[in-house]
Amino acid sequence: MTRATTSARPPGRPRSGVHAVVFAATLSTVHELGYARATVERIAAVAGVAKTTIYRRWPSKGALIVDCLLDAFGPVPLAGTGRAELMTSAIRWIAAKIGEPGVGDAFAGVFSDAVSDPALREVLSSRLQDPYRLALQDALGEPENRVLFFIDVVVGTLLHRMGMTGEPMVDADVAALVEMVLPHFGESAGPA
Amino acid sequence: MTRATTSARPPGRPRSGVHAVVFAATLSTVHELGYARATVERIAAVAGVAKTTIYRRWPSKGALIVDCLLDAFGPVPLAGTGRAELMTSAIRWIAAKIGEPGVGDAFAGVFSDAVSDPALREVLSSRLQDPYRLALQDALGEPENRVLFFIDVVVGTLLHRMGMTGEPMVDADVAALVEMVLPHFGESAGPA
DNA sequence: GAGTTTCGATACCTCAAGTATCGATACTCA
DNA sequence: TGAGTATCGATACTTGAGGTATCGAAACTC
Structure with missing residues (x-):
C-alpha cells in the first residue's frame, strides 16, 4: 500500500x-x-x-x-499408488520421523503443553495437522472425520508409546499397527 | 519392632x-x-x-x-466371558472414564508431565498401568508386549483425541475403535 | 555521516511448584 | 487435669522457567 x-x-x-x-x-x-x-x-x-x-x-x-517440527517433517510424502501402499508409507513415515533424535520428544512435549493451552492447540491443529489431514483426505477420498480418526489412532499410539517408555516404537510394533489399521480403512469400507 | x-x-x-x-x-x-x-x-x-x-x-x-485417577478408575472391570466381550467392555470402560468430567483432562495432563519426568513416568507405569495390564494379560492370555501394544492403541487414541480437541471421543468413534482393534486381537491371532 | 533496524546483554516481572516455620489444635496417656 | 506428640492452617519463602523491557553496539541504505 x-x-x-x-x-x-x-x-x-x-x-x-x-x-x-x-x-x-x-x-x-x-x-x-x-x-x-x-x-x-x-x-x-x-x-x-x-x-x-x-x-x-x-x-x-x-x-x-x-x-x-514443521521444518523437521517437511512436505507431505504420499508414496505409492494403491490405498494400502499409501497408508502404509504414511504410517511408516510418521513413525520414522518420531524416531529421529529430538523429534519424538519435541512432538510429545508440544502436545503436552497443548493439553492446557487452547491457543497452542489451535496452532498445532491448523499448522501441523491440517496440511497432512487434507492431503490424506484428498489421496484416500475419505471424509474428514474418518481421516481424523485415522490420525488419532496412528499418532496417538506412537506418541503414547513414546511418552510411556521414552523410546520410539520398535519396527515390529509399527508393522502390527499397519496390519491393524489397514483392513479397517480398506477399499471404501463403509462409513461409521 | x-x-x-x-x-x-x-x-x-x-x-x-x-x-x-x-x-x-x-x-x-x-x-x-x-x-x-x-x-x-x-x-x-x-x-x-x-x-x-x-x-x-x-x-x-x-x-x-x-x-x-486411581481413585476415579477403581478396580479393573473385566465383564464378559468371551474374548470379544472382554476387550469390548474394557475399551468402552476406559473411554467412558476418560469422558467423565475432569478425568480425561487429568489423565491427559499427567501424561504430559510424564513426557519430561522419568520419575512420574515410573509412578504412572507401575501404579496406574501395570494393574490393568496384568489383569488383561491374565484374562486374555496374551504376552506382555501384545497387551502393551493394545494399551498404547486404545489409550493413545483416546487421549490424542482428548488432547487435540479438548473433548472426549464420541461414541461412534469409540465403536469404530472397537471394530478396528478386535479383529487384530481375535482368537489367539498369531504373534507379530 | 544520518537514519533505521536488528543484534546481544542484562535486568526484570510473573506465576506455579515445592519448602520451611510456627502457633494453634486434637488427640493419648498418666 | 496436664504433659507429650503430631497434625492442622497460615504465611513467608526459594527456585526455576516463560516472557518482557531497555539500551548501547552493530549492520545496513541513502
Whole structure:
C-alpha cells in the first residue's frame, strides 16, 4: 500500500538467518534434556544466539517447537499408488520421523503443553495437522472425520508409546499397527 | 519392632481424612480450569484445606493426580466371558472414564508431565498401568508386549483425541475403535 | 555521516511448584 | 487435669522457567 516500491531491501540492519541454527539447537537440546528441561535460554545458548532474538521470531516456546517440527517433517510424502501402499508409507513415515533424535520428544512435549493451552492447540491443529489431514483426505477420498480418526489412532499410539517408555516404537510394533489399521480403512469400507 | 503393641492409635493429633475431599476438588478444578491452570494452591482452596496439607500427603502434583485417577478408575472391570466381550467392555470402560468430567483432562495432563519426568513416568507405569495390564494379560492370555501394544492403541487414541480437541471421543468413534482393534486381537491371532 | 533496524546483554516481572516455620489444635496417656 | 506428640492452617519463602523491557553496539541504505 504505502510502500509502492516493488521491494528493495528495507532500511536498517537485516535480520540474520538464524532459523536453521535455532532448529538444530532445539532438536539437540530437547533430545539431550527432554522437553521441559530444554529451556528457551538453553536453546539460545546452544544456538549461539540471545534469548531475545528467539522471542523476536517466535512468540512462545510452543510456537518455536511447532515451527521446528514443521521444518523437521517437511512436505507431505504420499508414496505409492494403491490405498494400502499409501497408508502404509504414511504410517511408516510418521513413525520414522518420531524416531529421529529430538523429534519424538519435541512432538510429545508440544502436545503436552497443548493439553492446557487452547491457543497452542489451535496452532498445532491448523499448522501441523491440517496440511497432512487434507492431503490424506484428498489421496484416500475419505471424509474428514474418518481421516481424523485415522490420525488419532496412528499418532496417538506412537506418541503414547513414546511418552510411556521414552523410546520410539520398535519396527515390529509399527508393522502390527499397519496390519491393524489397514483392513479397517480398506477399499471404501463403509462409513461409521 | 520397638512398638510391640499391636496397634492402638499412635500419639499425637490424628490425620484428618481429607483424601476424598481433595480428590473431588482436584477433578472439579481440573475440569474447570484445565490441567496446568489447576494449581495445587487452587485445589487446596477448593477442598478447604491448606496447601501444606496436600504436600504432606502427596510429594508432587503428579503424584496427587495419579492417586486421584486411581481413585476415579477403581478396580479393573473385566465383564464378559468371551474374548470379544472382554476387550469390548474394557475399551468402552476406559473411554467412558476418560469422558467423565475432569478425568480425561487429568489423565491427559499427567501424561504430559510424564513426557519430561522419568520419575512420574515410573509412578504412572507401575501404579496406574501395570494393574490393568496384568489383569488383561491374565484374562486374555496374551504376552506382555501384545497387551502393551493394545494399551498404547486404545489409550493413545483416546487421549490424542482428548488432547487435540479438548473433548472426549464420541461414541461412534469409540465403536469404530472397537471394530478396528478386535479383529487384530481375535482368537489367539498369531504373534507379530 | 544520518537514519533505521536488528543484534546481544542484562535486568526484570510473573506465576506455579515445592519448602520451611510456627502457633494453634486434637488427640493419648498418666 | 496436664504433659507429650503430631497434625492442622497460615504465611513467608526459594527456585526455576516463560516472557518482557531497555539500551548501547552493530549492520545496513541513502
